[in-house]
Each structure stands twice: as structure tokens, then as C-alpha cells.
Amino acid sequence: MQDGLFPEDELPVARPRQDVRLADMHRIYGVTQGAICGNCRHFVSYRQSTRWAKCAKTRTTASRATDWKARNAACGLFEAED
Numbered sequence: 001m002q003d004g005l006f007p008e009d010e011l012p013v014a015r016p017r018q019d020v021r022l023a024d025m026h027r028i029y030g031v032t033q034g035a036i037c038g039n040c041r042h043f044v045s046y047r048q049s050t051r052w053a054k055c056a057k058t059r060t061t062a063s064r065a066t067d068w069k070a071r072n073a074a075c076g077l078f079e080a081e082d
């Protein structure tokens with residue numbers, strides 16, 4: 001069997017859109033050390049037949065591509081929930 005042109009560990013790996021969007025938030029606003037999105041007032045949770053969450057400070061759509069994870073490292077816009 002022929003080997004590929006490049007070693008597999010050097011191939012670009014597509015990151016999930018959610019990770020890219022979080023990285024953009026960190027690049028633009030910085031990171032709030034020791035905080036997670038799940039404790040931020042801009043983290044909005046929904047529950048119907050399933051559960052999902054969004055960050056109110058980013059563009060959101062009905063797509064899962066804009067879903068947000070509670071365990072994400074918080075960005076610089078973090079505001080603790082009351």
C-alpha cells in the first residue's frame with residue numbers, strides 16, 4: 001500500500017465550528033481565567049425535547065453550529081450570573 005504524501009500527523013484537521021467561534025471570542029475579547037461560560041449571564045440555556053445553549057454575545061441561529069458549551073473557558077465578556 002502506498003503511503004500518503006504527508007505524514008498523517010501533519011495533515012490539517014478541520015475544527016468544529018463551535019471551537020472556531022470560541023477561539024474567535026478569546027482572540028477578540030481575551031479569556032477570563034478560572035471562569036466558564038456556564039456561569040456567565042450571557043449563556044442562555046434552552047430545554048424542549050432536548051437541551052441546548054447559546055452565547056447571547058455571538059451571532060446565533062437555529063443551527064447546532066452556533067450551540068455553546070457550558071464548560072467552555074469564559075471570554076473577556078464574562079459577567080457572573082446574579
Ligand code: SF4
Nearest residue numbers: 037040055074075078
Ligand atoms: S463568557 Fe463570553 S463566550 Fe462565554 S457565554 Fe459569556 S459572553 Fe459568551
